[in-house]
Structure formats: structure tokens, C-alpha cells
Amino acid sequence: MFCNSYLDYFSLFLSEHNVPVMDIWDKKKRSEIMSKIRSKDTKPELILRKALFARGFRYRVNDKRLPGKPDIVLLKYKTIIFLHGCFWHRHEGCKYAYTPKTNTKFWIDKITSNTERDKRNLRKLTILGWSVLTVWECEIRHKYKHDITPLVDKISVAIQNNLPHKIALRFYGEKENEIILVAEDVVEYRENPK
Ligand SMILES: [Zn+2]
Secondary structure: OOOOOHHHHHHHHHHHOOOOOHHHOOHHHHHHHHHHHHHOOOHHHHHHHHHHHHOOOOOEEOOOOOOOOOOEEEHHHOEEEEEEOOOOOOOOOOOOOOOOOOOHHHHHHHHHHHHHHHHHHHHHHHHOOOEEEEEEHHHHHHHOOOOOHHHHHHHHHHHHHOOOOOOOOOOOOOOOOOOOOHHHHHHHOOOOOO
């Protein structure tokens, strides 16, 4: 896996290992790195997107027009999928949702504000008529690491159960959501370092 810069690479490493070790940096550097981590197409997101794409779902990614800039937006199904990092969004009962022993107050405040924002976004999206699914990173990194099929099955059932009318399987070959850039996303991870 190659990225354009050392910072990219390091951010990716941190995000891949769920390691919030940014305590060692000053505030400016830390917030720079945190925003890098959040905004990058992290690997679990690519895995999930590719699996959904292979299952015939077409979607937009990181749609800025919607509250919370959802990771995956399935227009046809009026369904949104958030892929949440267990640490950043405090996955209840998950071992990756721990509280760091240094700068503890900073992390508690940060993560509490994340989860409060998540709740606000969920409310707004629900009012707008969207069904919202949350997938946790530990499911992709660990639980379904070797075979994502059961997870995609679950998601697929959830998506299709939200349908007001059963129009499942008609989405193959349709053009309306061709915005999805699966190929480009994969390429990004194969770039040679400059
Ligand atoms: Zn988790």
C-alpha cells in the first residue's frame, strides 16, 4: 500500500490500527492528522463499497449535501450507510472504543462531541425520510475480515426491507447512480510514492 506522502502513510497506518497515538503531537499537528484520518478513504470503507457494488448496489459516497456527509448513500433505497470507526464514534461494548490513558479529557470531550453530532445527524436524516444503517469498522477489520459475505447479506436485507415497494433486483444495469468511483478509489491505494 503506497500513498503520496509520509503523513498520508502514517495517517493510514494509525487509522488501520485504530491507534490514537496523536497525543505526542501539538494541537495543530494533531488536528491536521485527525482531519486527514477522517477525510481519507480508509481501507474498510473501500472493502465495504466494493462488496456492495459487487452485489449490484449503486451509491454516492461522502455526499456533502446530507447531514453528516454520509459515507454511502443509496438513493434508490433512500438508505444511508455510515461506516463508523469504533474509537472515534464510541462503539458500545467494543474493545476498540477505549479511552486513551494520556490526554484523557481531550479524548473524552472529542469523542463525546462526535457521538452527539452522530445523534443529531441521525435525527435530521430520519426526519428527511432516510433509513440509516451503521456499520462498525471492527466488523470489517475483524469479525468479517476473511469473508465479508455474511455482513453484506445482512446489509442487503436491511436495505431491501426499507423499501417502500419491493423493486429489488431491478437496479442492475441502471445508469442513474454511475457516480460511484470504485476503480479510482482502488487506484489511489496503488499509486507509487512521489
Ligand atoms: Zn467496534
